[in-house]
Amino acid sequence: MPGWRTIGVIGGMGPAATADFLALLVAGVAAARDADHPRVLIDSNPHVPDRNAAALHGAASPGPALAAMAAGLAGQGAQVLAMPCNAAHGWAAAITAAPFVSMIDAAVAEAMALNPRAIGVLAVGATLALDLYGRSCPVPVLNGDLAMVQPAVNAIKAGDTGAAPRAALAAQAARLAAAGADVIIAACTEVPLVLGPGDVAVPLINSTAALARATLAAARLPDRVGA
Amino acid sequence: MPGWRTIGVIGGMGPAATADFLALLVAGVAAARDADHPRVLIDSNPHVPDRNAAALHGAASPGPALAAMAAGLAGQGAQVLAMPCNAAHGWAAAITAAPFVSMIDAAVAEAMALNPRAIGVLAVGATLALDLYGRSCPVPVLNGDLAMVQPAVNAIKAGDTGAAPRAALAAQAARLAAAGADVIIAACTEVPLVLGPGDVAVPLINSTAALARATLAAARLPDRVGA
Numbered sequence: 001m002p003g004w005r006t007i008g009v010i011g012g013m014g015p016a017a018t019a020d021f022l023a024l025l026v027a028g029v030a031a032a033r034d035a036d037h038p039r040v041l042i043d044s045n046p047h048v049p050d051r052n053a054a055a056l057h058g059a060a061s062p063g064p065a066l067a068a069m070a071a072g073l074a075g076q077g078a079q080v081l082a083m084p085c086n087a088a089h090g091w092a093a094a095i096t097a098a099p100f101v102s103m104i105d106a107a108v109a110e111a112m113a114l115n116p117r118a119i120g121v122l123a124v125g126a127t128l129a130l131d132l133y134g135r136s137c138p139v140p141v142l143n144g145d146l147a148m149v150q151p152a153v154n155a156i157k158a159g160d161t162g163a164a165p166r167a168a169l170a171a172q173a174a175r176l177a178a179a180g181a182d183v184i185i186a187a188c189t190e191v192p193l194v195l196g197p198g199d200v201a202v203p204l205i206n207s208t209a210a211l212a213r214a215t216l217a218a219a220r221l222p223d224r225v226g227a
Numbered sequence: 228m229p230g231w232r233t234i235g236v237i238g239g240m241g242p243a244a245t246a247d248f249l250a251l252l253v254a255g256v257a258a259a260r261d262a263d264h265p266r267v268l269i270d271s272n273p274h275v276p277d278r279n280a281a282a283l284h285g286a287a288s289p290g291p292a293l294a295a296m297a298a299g300l301a302g303q304g305a306q307v308l309a310m311p312c313n314a315a316h317g318w319a320a321a322i323t324a325a326p327f328v329s330m331i332d333a334a335v336a337e338a339m340a341l342n343p344r345a346i347g348v349l350a351v352g353a354t355l356a357l358d359l360y361g362r363s364c365p366v367p368v369l370n371g372d373l374a375m376v377q378p379a380v381n382a383i384k385a386g387d388t389g390a391a392p393r394a395a396l397a398a399q400a401a402r403l404a405a406a407g408a409d410v411i412i413a414a415c416t417e418v419p420l421v422l423g424p425g426d427v428a429v430p431l432i433n434s435t436a437a438l439a440r441a442t443l444a445a446a447r448l449p450d451r452v453g454a
Binding site: 018023030034 | 239240241242243245246247249250252253254256257258259260261262263264265266267268269270271272273274277299303384385386
């Protein structure tokens with residue numbers, strides 16, 4: 001087994017997405033023994049200033065809190081940082097304490113590997129307002145209807161992972177596919193908590209899972225020759 | 228909503244159990260908004276010296292590593308500490324950096340609330356060798372057959388959460404119930420990853436879930452009068 005760099009997770013936005021990300025990190029390590037896993041340090045902090053209020057209404061920036069969390073994690077030994085929250089990537093420039101794996105870049109890379117002509121994005125709040133995916137995608141981006149996606153995300157945040165939010169998000173994905181999107185990115189960490197590949201007619205990229213894969217790739221140390 | 232103390236998690240033993248514990252913590256908070264959740268700091272460290280080797284073969288103690296992890300979490304702000312690993316509780320005395328919520332005590336308390344005449348325990352390694360449950364239970368403890376429980380736990384640690392380990396653990400639970408246990412404690416964090424209440428004829432206490440409930444109870448700040 002290769003060794004690993006220590007992973008630091010800037011989390012809590014929201015808490016369920018961070019739990020989902022940790023489960024995906026663990027599942028992504030093909031290891032029979034505990035000791036073959038990477039060390040993972042997590043700061044799940046649900047009190048970071050609201051990303052959407054900052055982007056939409058000029059409220060306090062989350063940047064300083066994210067920078068402090070990154071510094072705290074790096075101080076405890078984190079060598080690779082990841083942040084399972086799309087919207088918070090609007091302030092990713094504040095994270096300088098250790099190498100940072102971008103969730104946006106990870107999801108776009110997985111989408112672009114499918115050679116799409118256009119990419120559909122299911123996102124809310126700051127992710128949409130700051131056009132985080134549009135700025136990173138080399139092909140056109142079609143956004144879901146915020147009036148439909150936002151209530152579904154709110155319901156999931158409140159603990160409803162049932163049929164209603166799934167149906168609302170599936171309908172949006174179908175609309176984007178009909179409009180020409182060859183692949184859909186679940187670009188809000190709540191979305192893949194209910195929406196799976198079986199709910200969408202075109203490939204669905206789970207941005208949380210894409211980040212987990214990219215984070216493990218960045219954390220993995222090369223096998224030593226002869227080791 | 229009440230406020231919360233910051234929770235610190237001494238984790239990684241194993242990594243999947245820590246991910247399960249975080250998911251249970253998040254699910255245990257009845258909150259509609261991210262900001263109503265507690266902050267949770269996690270050190271998921273799979274490189275702590277092996278608890279079972281220490282208890283069974285006199286190998287290096289995990290105590291100093293656990294003490295260092297606790298100190299690191301407290302240094303980052305953790306005010307209540309929890310450790311989702313039964314076996315590691317053999318060295319719980321090393322954890323002094325902040326108030327510690329015992330998983331053993333949490334599971335025993337939930338079992339004793341059912342007024343059992345005897346408690347069945349599905350455990351392995353140091354949990355058994357150090358008799359962690361027998362020392363804490365005020366009623367007799369019946370232990371599962373290690374020759375049957377250990378292979379199931381090993382399979383789960385290697386990622387097999389299918390029918391085979393579930394059947395093996397269900398058979399052990401049935402044997403303990405037949406021998407007089409009125410309640411079974413899943414006293415290894417891998418066990419509840421496959422064994423649920425529907426698999427056992429008597430009540431089943433999930434030690435990971437019991438710890439999550441006890442941790443949230445310890446972290447919750449009292450509502451302020453008039454707030």
